[in-house]
Amino acid sequence: MIEISHVSKSFRRKSALNNVSLNIPKGKITGLLGPNGAGKTTLIRLMNLMYFPDDGYLKFNGQLLKKEHLKNIGYLPEERGLYPDLSVQEQLTFFARLRGLSNAEATSSANYWIEKLEMKAWRNKEIESLSKGMAQKVQFAVAIVHDPEFLILDEPLTGFDPMNIDLIKRLLFEFKDAGKTILLSTHNMQRVQDMCSHVVLLNKGEVVSASSIGDLFKDYVSNHFVVRYKGTGIAFANALWTDFELVNQLELSDGITEARLLKRGEKSVDDLIKNLQGNVAIEAVHMEQPNLEDIFIGLIEKLENE
Amino acid sequence: MNSILLISWKEIKQRVFKRSYTLVLVLGPIFILTCFYLLVKAADEGKKNVHVLIADPGDILRGVISSKEDPNLRYSFVSDYLEIDEFSKGKPYQEFDALLEVNEKVLNNKKVFIFYRDYLSNRIQNSIRFTFERRIEEVLIDEFSDLTVDDFRQLKQPLNLDFRSITNPTNSNDGEAGWVGYFFGSIIILFTLFYGMSILRGVAREKANRVVEVMVSIVSPTQLMMGKIIGVGAAALLQLVVSLVLIVCGLYLFQEFLFSDFFLNQSLSGVQVSEGATELLQNEFQRVRNNDVIHLLYDRINLALMLPFFFLFFLVAYIFYGAFFSLIGAAMGSEGDGQVLILPLVLLLLFSLFAGYFMVLNPSSQFSSICQYIPFTAPMAVMVKLSMGYALGEGYLLWISFLILLLSAFVILAIAGKVFQSSLLSFGHRLSLKSLFRWRTRV
Structure with a gap:
């Protein structure tokens, strides 16, 4: 869908992006992650032709990204901005028309999204008179009112209550199912893990990782085990020997404890079970799955140590 | 496109459909027309229906002052001297508003007094003065010459020695007309600002x-x-056009209904003149009547010439200055930022007003010539020049000024576009001239 090839961008000799290459796959939700100042906003602005690369190029559906393609892109910036003295209806119609829809199409699409996003009662209200959450909904509608193929959403769920978060998430999955491509920039790792099939990690203007979530997790196997046992803590600790390190443990109910262990060397679950058998009664044991946050922090730390 | x-269209709707815009649209012309009305009325304050008693002991006027009736002015005669005190307090004289004392030697000493009870309006004063002077002229002609009244008035015309520049031989330093240009130039500058x-x-x-x-x-x-x-320009233009139309209509209505008696033909009624002398008398009356405001607005503005050039220069000047304002707006780091660059721009606009003022007073100066080629002052300078009239064969200078302004507007638009592109997504900085130059060169 979007191909970014060897793109570099600097501002007054300060590099914002350095030789960035990646692909945003069609029909998927891709998470864009990175610490502050990593170059996410610059990358997003390049995709919207708000900036032009110093080097490299961007392609949209195999063609060099041009102004005409902007009609097929929807953008929700992190810093929300609407015309405060236009009504919800006027706002949506105006932006739809700017994106190339005819007056009739724009009005019809605006009406559709006003109903879909449950904003009928606010149709003729000016933006400045709306609550923050309602204005967020209008902002979201502005990004999708022209039915774009590619959606760039920067922190799209910030400022919504749980009900509306659910509504927007459902909509995003509907878009994905309809074959639309979504780039989701956020600091909320759990949300990326829940919603995205692909992830791009940027740091200091460079791509640290760009892969599917599955591949990312496959590459980062955890060294932690979780054991639920019945018995004394002393017997459990003695059974670990030097093969495993007890990180922490928590008594769940009378006599049942859950412990988190860090393996040392090339020890396996079988080794752990062998060590524990005869000392405590094992209720459950599993390898702890790493979360995206751990991977993110691990990757950044690794880079900084190099 | x-x-x-x-x-x-969004900008127009955001402005035009606001209540404040509609209020200004209607109240602006009403305010200007009211000011004009008050200005005229201030110059015409005083009693307007007047009965004048002419004390003419020598029967100089022979019981005649004018051949026609003036609805606002009545004259009666007494053939004896009348003491002021008697006129002031005497019961038979209370119906009279003024006493015109014609002494027996008036044909020699040319001195006449008129004593009034309440202040007489300027128009009434002028009318009495004009009528009386004409009557005395007729008596003088009758007494001392064999000339006809018309011949006398032809001879009496003062010699008009008019100083004109060799660079501008067809027109003089017509300050009065210059103020009309200044008025148009000021509208451009104020609307632009x-x-x-x-x-x-x-x-x-x-x-x-x-x-x-x-x-x-x-x-x-x-x-x-x-x-x-x-x-924004379309909203401004709409306001300007509507305001001008309302003002012109208002002035027309004033002329027809409120100030009809200020206009020449009606005011000449009652004066004993032949047809041939009417034109001379009109000039004479124009000289003595004391209402320059009406004269300037109704007689001196050549709207057919001024308006097309006014709109042309208004549009280009607005684009020229508008590009400056928009680039400063785009370069500002916050809403309160940018004073450092707004001030010079506002000063330039104010300088333009000053330049126009100077040009009206010194139209042939080198400064005036230069001003019409400087884009910042050209709109004002051209309006002033145009109202005073370009010398024969120098009309092309106007188009040179226009072309310079147009080219400058395009250059500033191009620069502003670059600054706009580079600076629009920069937030939270302090605006400086240095940053403007940096943005101008950044792509």
Whole structure:
């Protein structure tokens, strides 16, 4: 869908992006992650032709990204901005028309999204008179009112209550199912893990990782085990020997404890079970799955140590 | 182009459909017409229906003052001297508003007094003065010459020695007409300032509430800037046109219904003249009547010439200055930023007003000539020049001024477009001249 090839961008000799290459796959939700100042906003602005690369190029559906393609892109910036003295209806119609829809199409699409996003009662209200959450909904509608193929959403769920978060998430999955491509920039790792099939990690203007979530997790196997046992803590600790390190443990109910262990060397679950058998009664044991946050922090730390 | 029109239309709607705009649209012309009315009325304050008693002991006027009746002026005669005290307090004289004392030697000493009870309006004073002077003229002719009244008045015309520049031989230092140009130039400058500031505030507000980020993800910054300039300009133009139409209609109605007695033909009624002398008398009356405001507005403005050039220069001057205002708005880091650059621009506009004032007083000076080629002062300078009249064969100078202004507007638009593009997504900085130059060169 979007191909970014060897793109570099600097501002007054300060590099914002350095030789960035990646692909945003069609029909998927891709998470864009990175610490502050990593170059996410610059990358997003390049995709919207708000900036032009110093080097490299961007392609949209195999063609060099041009102004005409902007009609097929929807953008929700992190810093929300609407015309405060236009009504919800006027706002949506105006932006739809700017994106190339005819007056009739724009009005019809605006009406559709006003109903879909449950904003009928606010149709003729000016933006400045709306609550923050309602204005967020209008902002979201502005990004999708022209039915774009590619959606760039920067922190799209910030400022919504749980009900509306659910509504927007459902909509995003509907878009994905309809074959639309979504780039989701956020600091909320759990949300990326829940919603995205692909992830791009940027740091200091460079791509640290760009892969599917599955591949990312496959590459980062955890060294932690979780054991639920019945018995004394002393017997459990003695059974670990030097093969495993007890990180922490928590008594769940009378006599049942859950412990988190860090393996040392090339020890396996079988080794752990062998060590524990005869000392405590094992209720459950599993390898702890790493979360995206751990991977993110691990990757950044690794880079900084190099 | 479609995007520019859409943005322009939004800007127009945002302004035109506001209650404040409609109020200014209606109240502005009403205010100007009221000021004009008050100005005229202030010059015409005093009693308007007057009965004058002429004390003519020598029967100089032979019981005649004018051949026709003036509805506002009545004359009666007594053939004896009348003491002021007697006129003031005497019961038979209370119906008279003024006493015109014609002494027996008036044909020699040319001295006449008129004593009034309440102050007489300027128009009434002028009318009495004019009528009396004409009557005395007729008596003088009758007494001392064999000439006809018409011949006498032809001879009496003063010699008009008119000083004119060899560079401008067809026109003189017509200060009065110059003020008309100054008025038109001032409208250009004031509207440009007012609506230029509106562009600046609009851009700064959109930067502050970050809608600009959504906008430039759809349209180019140059399109956004052009849309804004055109939209705000159209709102300004609409206001200007409606205001001018209302003012012109108002002036017409004033002429027809309120100030009808100020106009020449009616005012000449009652004076004993032949047809041939009417023109001379009109000039004479014009000289003595004391209402320059009416004269300036109704007699001296060549609207057919002024208006097309006024609109042409208004549009180009607005684009020229509007581009400056929009680039400052785009370069501002916050809504309150930018004073450092607004001030010089406002000073330039004020300088333009000063330049126009100077030109009216010194139209042939080198400064005046230079001003019409400087884009900042050209709109004002050309309006003043135009109202005074270009010398024969020098009309092309007007087009040179226009071309310079037009080219400058294009150059500033191009620079503003670059600054707009580079600076629009920069927030939170302090605006400086240095940053403007940096943005001008950054792509």
